[in-house]
Amino acid sequence: xxxxxxxxxxxxxxxxxxxxxxxxxxxxxxxxxxxxxxxxxxxxxxxxxxxxxxxxxxxxxxxxxxxxxxxxxxxxxxxxxxxxxxxxxxxxxxxxxxxxxxxxxxxxxxxxxxxxxxxxxxxxxxxxxxxxxxxxxxxxxxxxxxxxxxxxxxxxxxxxxxxxxxxxxxxxxxxxxxxxxxxxxxxxx
Numbered sequence: 001x002x003x004x005x006x007x008x009x010x011x012x013x014x015x016x017x018x019x020x021x022x023x024x025x026x027x028x029x030x031x032x033x034x035x036x037x038x039x040x041x042x043x044x045x046x047x048x049x050x051x052x053x054x055x056x057x058x059x060x061x062x063x064x065x066x067x068x069x070x071x072x073x074x075x076x077x078x079x080x081x082x083x084x085x086x087x088x089x090x091x092x093x094x095x096x097x098x099x100x101x102x103x104x105x106x107x108x109x110x111x112x113x114x115x116x117x118x119x120x121x122x123x124x125x126x127x128x129x130x131x132x133x134x135x136x137x138x139x140x141x142x143x144x145x146x147x148x149x150x151x152x153x154x155x156x157x158x159x160x161x162x163x164x165x166x167x168x169x170x171x172x173x174x175x176x177x178x179x180x181x182x183x184x185x186x187x188x189x
Contacts, residue, residue, distance in 0.1 A: 037086065038086075039086070040086040040087070041086070041087060042087075042088040042089070043087070043088070043090070044089075045089065045090070045092070046077070046091075046092045046094060047091055047092065047093050047094065048094060051071070051072055051074055052071065052072045053069065053071040053072075054069070054070045054071075055067070055068070055069045055070075056068045056069075056070075058140060060151065062148040062149075063104055063105055063148075063174075064102060064104055064172075064174075065102070065103040066100070066101075066151065066153075067101040067102075067103075068098055068100055068138050068139070068140075069098065069099040069101075070097070070098045070099075070135075071096070071097060071099075072094045072095070072096055072097075073094060073095045073096070073097050073115075074094060076094070076095040077092040077093060077095060078092070078093040078095065078132055078133075078134060078160055079091070080092075091160075093134055095115065095135070096134055096135040096136070097113055097135065098113070098135060098138040099111075099112075099113050100112050100138065100153070102176065104174050104176075109172075109174065109175060110172060110176040114135065114138055114155055114170075115135065116130060116133075116135075119155070119157070119168065123168075123180075123182065129159075129164075129166070130157060130159075130166065132159050132160050132161075132162070133157040133158060133159045133160070133164075133166065134157065134158065134159075134160055135156070135157055136156040136165075137156050138154070138155050138156070139156075140152070140153060141153060141154045141169065149173060149174050150171050150172060150173050151172045152171050152172075153169070153170040153172065154167060154168070154169055154170075154183070155167070155168040155169070155170060155180075166183075167183035168181065168182055168183060169181050169182075169183055
């Protein structure tokens with residue numbers, strides 16, 4: 001009887017100690033997971049984080065002196081919002097602009113800024129498509145360097161987080177007049 005009473009007492013102690021209570025570690029871990037599920041949070045990232053500027057100064061054999069200053073505009077950006085679960089990441093891609101200065105025979109014939117507004121003023125149908133596009137660069141197109149009376153610049157826009165791109169060509173005459181066309185080539189680069 002005494003052994004039976006001892007066995008019963010041992011079973012009662014064993015069952016009460018295994019009642020399924022959480023340990024402090026398990027409770028803390030579960031509490032953190034519940035907090036993360038119930039409290040949304042947002043991550044904000046600026047790309048690039050700081051001001052960036054590149055200046056190219058080129059003297060051509062046909063008398064054109066081309067200065068291209070490409071820089072990030074810290075005041076304007078393209079917002080891209082990515083939501084996953086209750087986490088929201090907003091990436092602000094700072095807009096890039098290029099200032100073009102053309103001097104021919106020691107006389108400045110053109111000084112303009114290439115940005116979205118500049119492109120929109122010539123290609124109204126591209127306004128919606130280029131809302132999420134950013135300037136990737138402006139450079140002298142040396143393959144079209146056959147005419148000594150003009151200069152050809154390529155303007156390259158790419159949609160943020162996408163493979164979509166637009167390439168425009170700006171033909172500048174010696175008097176500073178210019179025309180812009182949209183490049184139709186698919187694999188230009």
